[in-house]
Amino acid sequence: MVKPAGLVVEIHPTPETAVILVDDARAGWVDSAGGSARHQAAEDALALALRDGLYRRDDATEFDFDTYGDSIEELRDFILANWRDTAIAADTIARARSLSGGGRRPRVRERVSISRLAPLSE
Numbered sequence: 001m002v003k004p005a006g007l008v009v010e011i012h013p014t015p016e017t018a019v020i021l022v023d024d025a026r027a028g029w030v031d032s033a034g035g036s037a038r039h040q041a042a043e044d045a046l047a048l049a050l051r052d053g054l055y056r057r058d059d060a061t062e063f064d065f066d067t068y069g070d071s072i073e074e075l076r077d078f079i080l081a082n083w084r085d086t087a088i089a090a091d092t093i094a095r096a097r098s099l100s101g102g103g104r105r106p107r108v109r110e111r112v113s114i115s116r117l118a119p120l121s122e
Contacts, residue, residue, distance in 0.1 A: 007116055
């Protein structure tokens with residue numbers, strides 16, 4: 001699928017649970033049915049491809065990826081529409097609402113893994 005001189009950029013969320021923040025205050029966690037298991041499966045598949053000699057990892061890092069909403073309700077609706085089997089609990093919404101105000105916007109923070117892979121030719 002990749003030319004011998006090509007490369008693959010592999011990116012996926014880590015199994016770490018996403019958090020809802022307002023400024024630096026944690027309002028709570030995102031409730032994801034099976035999300036951590038799916039993200040762990042992505043890490044396991046990558047490890048298998050590396051172990052089996054399909055690719056060489058030239059570079060890798062992790063970073064925080066934040067998605068902001070103008071309100072916790074907007075953020076909740078975005079997550080419901082775009083994330084599989086995921087919700088924000090009522091107590092997290094209430095805490096985020098109480099932390100918001102004065103222009104402070106809630107965000108969801110995911111930890112993301114990114115790798116640059118080169119195919120290994122036989």
